[in-house]
Amino acid sequence: MPQVTANDSTKLFYEEAGQGQPLVMIHGWTFSGRFFRNVVPALSEHARVITPDLRGHGRSDKPGHGYRVARLAADLRDLLTALDLRDATLLGWSLGCPVIWSYLELFGRDRIRDVVLVEQTPKQFQTADWRKAHAQSFDQASTATMLMQMKADPARFDEQNLTSCMHVPPPDGEKAFMLAEMALSPVEARAAAMEDHTVHDWRDLLPRLDVPALVMVAKQDKVFPQGGPEWVGEHMPNARAVEFENSSHMIFHDEPEKFVAAVSGFLGETRDRSRSPSA
Numbered sequence: 001m002p003q004v005t006a007n008d009s010t011k012l013f014y015e016e017a018g019q020g021q022p023l024v025m026i027h028g029w030t031f032s033g034r035f036f037r038n039v040v041p042a043l044s045e046h047a048r049v050i051t052p053d054l055r056g057h058g059r060s061d062k063p064g065h066g067y068r069v070a071r072l073a074a075d076l077r078d079l080l081t082a083l084d085l086r087d088a089t090l091l092g093w094s095l096g097c098p099v100i101w102s103y104l105e106l107f108g109r110d111r112i113r114d115v116v117l118v119e120q121t122p123k124q125f126q127t128a129d130w131r132k133a134h135a136q137s138f139d140q141a142s143t144a145t146m147l148m149q150m151k152a153d154p155a156r157f158d159e160q161n162l163t164s165c166m167h168v169p170p171p172d173g174e175k176a177f178m179l180a181e182m183a184l185s186p187v188e189a190r191a192a193a194m195e196d197h198t199v200h201d202w203r204d205l206l207p208r209l210d211v212p213a214l215v216m217v218a219k220q221d222k223v224f225p226q227g228g229p230e231w232v233g234e235h236m237p238n239a240r241a242v243e244f245e246n247s248s249h250m251i252f253h254d255e256p257e258k259f260v261a262a263v264s265g266f267l268g269e270t271r272d273r274s275r276s277p278s279a
Contacts, residue, residue: 002016006055006074007078008063010055010066012055012078012079013053014033014079016050017048017049020047021048021087022087023043023089023267024079024085024089025040025091026090027051027053027054027093028094029190030057030161030190031058031178031181032181034058034181035178035252036252037051038252038253042264043260046263047267050079050085052076052079056193057189058185062185062189067192069200072095073099073106076103077106087112089113090114091117091263093118093251094120094223095120095197097232098120100117101202101206104209112211113212114213115212117229119217119224119249119251120224121134121231121232122203122232123202123203124197124199125198125199126138126139132224132225132227132231133225133228134223135222143194143198147191151191155179155183158183164222165222165223165248165249166248166254167218167220206236207236209236210237210238213238213239214240214242214263215229215233215236215239215240216242216244217233217242218247219245219247220248224249229241244258
């Protein structure tokens with residue numbers, strides 16, 4: 001299996017297809033890089049598509065440490081360095097977005113051309129000044145309850161979680177494939193990742209990130225209320241948003257053709273911009 005080794009000796013699995021500008025697609029919590037498999041062939045006509053598994057997920061190692069967002073960002077750095085990827089586009093879905101935000105905060109735009117941010121709120125907990133919280137993990141108590149339910153019956157939790165992420169029901173074979181991928185992530189790793197991920201507030205950072213960004217917003221999401229992902233597009237200074245009217249959290253599953261068109265179009269825009277004399 002293709003893999004790189006992070007600086008703490010954790011082995012990180014990845015797959016790739018196509019050639020040209022690197023497009024690194026970072027999956028969400030409990031999932032894997034293979035969740036993108038149905039859109040990779042079309043995207044690989046426009047880019048070298050790399051789909052890693054986060055530590056604790058998929059076929060990557062599952063160590064007993066390192067499930068903070070900042071460590072996941074360092075893993076991403078190690079992947080880019082090991083593969084000598086430059087001028088890369090980072091695409092983050094859900095948890096993948098904070099991994100990208102943390103990377104940019106820690107390492108700046110080194111090796112990065114632009115980013116695609118798919119359906120993530122800048123703050124998951126609800127407070128007096130923020131009502132666009134996660135539907136199930138909106139404070140410490142609700143997060144603890146959610147994780148307790150997951151630990152008690154992982155298979156049932158995964159099925160419910162997967163169902164909530166999609167607006168269009170998948171064929172039985174596709175659903176079975178997705179659930180099998182989710183089962184590769186141990187509950188201890190998932191819990192540790194969520195406990196760190198869910199407490200962060202990125203609202204102070206995002207207005208300071210001037211990287212070109214495409215923000216994808218799902219209008220039927222059951223995970224985040226409308227307004228959270230929109231906030232990201234409104235407050236990053238060099239971002240524009242595209243709405244997906246018939247998508248829940250898993251936009252690339254619900255509207256794959258529009259997803260591919262938006263990503264490939266954005267790749268072309270930023271490629272042209274980098275070649276222009278004023279770039």
